[in-house]
Amino acid sequence: MKSFYEFNPDSPEERQEREKMYPELSKFHIALREELSEEEYFSFYSAEKESFKPFMIPNQSFNQTWRHA
Numbered sequence: 001m002k003s004f005y006e007f008n009p010d011s012p013e014e015r016q017e018r019e020k021m022y023p024e025l026s027k028f029h030i031a032l033r034e035e036l037s038e039e040e041y042f043s044f045y046s047a048e049k050e051s052f053k054p055f056m057i058p059n060q061s062f063n064q065t066w067r068h069a
Contacts, residue, residue, distance in 0.1 A: 005048060
């Protein structure tokens with residue numbers, strides 16, 4: 001499942017899908033855009049998007065070996 005910030009806001013189809021999946025958050029962002037300057041909003045949006053990135057290290061393949069004493 002995609003997070004709110006993984007959708008492409010420049011794509012009308014993805015924006016519509018995002019609004020269906022996250023109606024309250026979409027309304028919040030619409031109101032926020034009306035209240036903040038463009039620079040303030042994009043700064044906020046970028047910070048929020050960054051905070052949603054996973055904190056996990058990308059899955060690295062490794063060989064699990066059994067050690068015999």
